[in-house]
Amino acid sequence: MQVPEDTLLEALELAHQEIKKLxxxxxxxxRQVGKxxxxxxxxxxxxxxxxxxxVREAIASDGLREAAGxxxxxxxxxxxxxxxESTEEDIVRQVQTRxxxxxxxxxxxxxxVKGPVREQFENELRALTDAEQDSKQLKSAKRQLLFDRIIETxxxxxxxxxxTVDGDAPTVSDQMTRQFVKKAAESLYKELVRTKIAVDKRRPDGRDAEEIRAIECEVxxxxxxxxxxxxxxxxxxxxxxxTLGTAKEGQRIDDLSLEEERRYMHHYNFPPYSVGETGMMRGPKRRDIGHGALAQRSLEAVIPGPEEFPYTIRVVSETLESNGSSSMGSVCGSTLALMDxxxxxxxxVSGIAMGLVKEGDDYxxxxxxQGAEDHLGDMDFKVAGTREGITALQMDIKITGxxxxxxxxxLEQAKRAREFILDQMLAAIPEVRTELAAHAPRISSVQIDxxxxxxxxxxxxxxxxGIESEFDVQVDIEEDGxxxxxxxxxxxxxxxxxxxRALTKEPEPGDEYTGKxxxxxxxxxxxxLKRGxxxxxxxxxxxxxxxxxxEDVISRGDVLDVKVLEVDKARGRIGLKLVAKHENGDLVQPETLIERAKDAPPREPREERPRDGDRRGGRGRDRERR
Incomplete structure (x- = not known):
């Protein structure tokens, strides 16, 4: 389903009113039973x-660690x-006080700690906010160097x-003090970035609020x-x-949902190397599963039905590098792969990650x-959709208001971004390819009674x-025929x-068959005429x-070309006329056979008489029902 922005806003407002009641x-x-x-x-x-x-006086006189006393x-x-003799109220009061x-x-x-760090290093922390334009490795190195110097100096x-024993000032900070100095530096850095974005209207990497990073698409x-x-x-x-697969290769769903089988599967992988780290690569993590589900939801609305495209579709999005919204990147990449x-x-379908930074009345x-704006911002807002409407939405809000x-x-800003990205994608592949890949499986369908x-x-x-062996195919039969x-x-x-089609077609007058x-x-x-x-x-x-x-002209096992003269469906009889007989690679015409019959020696008549059922045809001799 592709939902217009106005309709989605109405739905959110309606849901909000119901959430208030809950x-x-x-x-x-x-109020009644709460603890x-x-x-x-x-x-x-x-x-x-x-x-x-x-507490403040204790910190000023004794330091951070000793203030615990x-x-x-x-x-x-x-x-x-x-x-x-203590009561439950004494336990509650003790826990609450502590x-x-x-x-x-x-x-x-x-x-x-924050005051001295601000006074001594604010300018250097402010300069660090401009490092978002650098590569991840350079940015991380600059941050580490500055924070280490703050902690040490x-x-x-x-x-x-x-x-010390002599009563002199300590020469080395204790571990707790070093930890709080680092926390103070991180807190100040976050304040500076947020103020820069919300008040000064300048993003860390120098972009405008609606500017999208450079896009490249390949198929x-x-x-x-x-x-x-x-x-x-x-x-x-x-x-x-x-990859495309047969209908039998769909995923069976065995859970409490109403879904039993899934023919479109989207898997998302986020390996450690995509963010410059190392780590064990085992099964999918919670984040991988969630991002894959979001990308799958984004594209399900545009996947053709099995009657139009009877394939199982499996898409795997591999994150090679990540600095913000890899899930929406996988939506865009998957659309390109589907078209390819x-x-x-x-x-x-395209996707975009939106953010919100709100400082007081400024936002x-x-x-x-990108990563820093997601981490330091107040809202992570992912929108995927077509030009006509939204197909998926995910929103993480860290504040009220x-x-x-x-x-x-x-939503309006996200729509403009989606359309811009779609233009870039369609420049790489303007429309869906008309033919499948040469090595993709071919799936055809035929409807029978x-x-x-x-x-x-x-x-x-x-x-x-026999069909599968003779034609080197795989056959799958649905209950509806x-x-x-x-x-x-x-x-x-x-x-x-x-x-x-020939097997299931009912013979009609005028049809021609080659049979034994x-x-x-x-x-x-x-x-x-056909099996059965x-x-x-x-x-x-x-x-x-x-x-x-x-037997003068035709024997058991001969191959004949015949034509249907009449069909008696009520009595199950099919009358045939000879067209030609296959003999040593040649076709022998009926006139030739008649001449042979004239020269044939006399035969003794058979004693058996045909029974009514022996003249049947069309209902099958050995057809089996499932």
């Missing part, structure tokens, strides 16, 4: 007001030790390590797969490989976010196995289809003259 039910349940929170904001605010200055003293004052004091200590430690106005990059594409956007590169493979999709919506106006603006399924299968599967034929070459498939004589009698010969169906060639229909004995 939240109110949960709040009511909490006290371990970290209660009211308790934290009260302790902060009464003891916050005492002051917190323990406050804990003892506020919640006495438990005794055998949780609040730990939160206050954590915050005050960070604030105590920052001048803190309190004890930064264990006291047919893997010669052996049935379809392939390479999609590159900035420092994100996806290679998508597609000749899959008649309803419309091409900016970002198109094509995302209004309907912001959502509307984000379900009552004739048993005829195609044959006794013990003899007929269907649809017969799917899979072949590596189109000629083999065409021959198998012609055979099935399966039985002779005094009154004629029975010719097998015989017709009677009466002695009077051999040629323009009389034949006294059919």
């Amino acid at each position: 939240c109110e039910v949960q709040e009511e349940l909490r 006290p929170k371990w970290l209660d904001p009211a308790v934290t605010e009260d302790i902060e007001g009464r003891f916050g200055s005492r 002051t917190v323990e003293e406050i804990q003892a004052e506020l919640s006495p030790e438990l005794t055998m 949780s609040s004091l730990n939160a206050i200590l954590e915050r005050e430690r960070l604030e105590a 920052v001048d803190l106005p309190f004890a930064a390590g264990p006291a 047919g990059v893997s010669p052996r797969t049935h379809g392939s594409a390479l999609f590159t956007r900035g420092q994100t590169q996806i290679m998508t490989l597609l 493979a000749g899959v008649p999709i309803k419309a091409p 900016v919506i970002l198109t094509d976010i 995302v209004t309907q106006e912001i959502m509307r603006a984000a 379900p009552e004739q399924i048993g005829l195609v299968i044959g006794k013990g599967g003899e007929t269907i196995r 649809t017969i799917l034929i899979y072949a590596t070459e189109g000629t083999k498939s065409d021959a198998a289809i012609a055979f099935v 004589v399966v039985k002779t009698t005094d009154f004629g010969a029975f010719v097998e 169906t015989d017709g009677l060639l009466h002695v009077s229909n051999v040629g323009p003259g009389r034949v006294a004995h059919i």
Whole structure:
């Protein structure tokens, strides 16, 4: 389904109203049976007001690590030790007090370090925000160098390590202080980046809010797969490989959902090397499964139905490099691969990752976010769709206050980005290929009467196995009478289809067949028109003259060309006329056979008389039902 932006906004607003009701039910349940929170904001605010200055004084005089002793003293004052007479309320008060004091200590430690780091290194951290334009390796190296120098050289106005024997200032910072210096530097860097984006309207890599990184599209990059594409956007590169299979090769779904079988599968891989790391490459991780599901959902709306394209489709998106929105890159790459493979999709699909950075009343919506903007931003908003509408949407919101106006603006901005990317993709492959790859399986279908399924299968599967062996194909029969034929070459498939049609076609007057004589009698010969169906060639229909004995000119096992004269469906009889007899590679005409019959020696008449059932034809001698 391709949903217009306005319709989606209405759906989100409607869902929001219902979500409010569900939240109110949960709040009511909490009020009735809920347990006290371990970290209660009211308790934290009260302790902060009464003891916050005492914690700050302890940090200023004793340092970050030693301030923990002051917190323990406050804990003892506020919640006495438990005794055998303690109640549940005493336990709750102790847990809440400890949780609040730990939160206050954590915050005050960070604030105590943040001020000196800001004063001494703000300009260098601000300069580091411009490194987003560099390569990942250079950017990471610059960041590491600066942070290491901050940790080693920052001048803190309190004890930064264990006291010395002589009472001198410590020469080495303790591990806790070093950790908080790093946290402070990271926090300041995040503030500077966010302010730069939301207030100064400048992105870390110098792009405008709606500017998309350079895009490159290639198709047919893997010669052996049935379809392939390479999609590159900035420092994100996806290679998508597609293979086509038969209907029997679909994925069976065994879970609690209503889906039983899946004929379109999208797999997504995110190896460690795509972000410059090393690691074990085992089964798919939660992130891989989620991104694959999003890409699959994005494309399912445009995948043709089995009646139009009776193939199983498997797409694998390999992330070769990643710096923002590899899932949307896999959507674009998969669309290109589908078109390259000749899959008649309803419309091409592109995807884009949007972002939001909000500082106070200032905010900016970002198109094509990269790693830093995703990590430091307030919203990760992925949109996939065609020119007509949205096919998939995923949104991670880290803040409250995302209004309907912001959502509307984000969707409109995302639509412009999708259309721009689609133009770049269609420049690489303007339309779906009209032919499949030379080594892709050929799937053809033919519809028969379900009552004739048993005829195609044959006794013990003899007929269907014979078709597969003779024409080198694979045959799959559906319950509704649809017969799917899979072949590596189109000629083999065409021959198998012609055979099935001939096998299942009811003989009609005027039809011509080539068949083998399966039985002779005094009154004629029975010719097998097709598996399970015989017709009677009466002695009077051999040629323009009389034949006294059919064996004079025709024997069991002879191959004849015959024409249907009449069909008596009520009595199951098919009358035939001889066209020609196959003999030593030549065709012998009926007139020649009549002349032979005149010279034939006399024969003794048979004593057996034909029974009514022996003159049958058309209903089959050994057709088996499933």
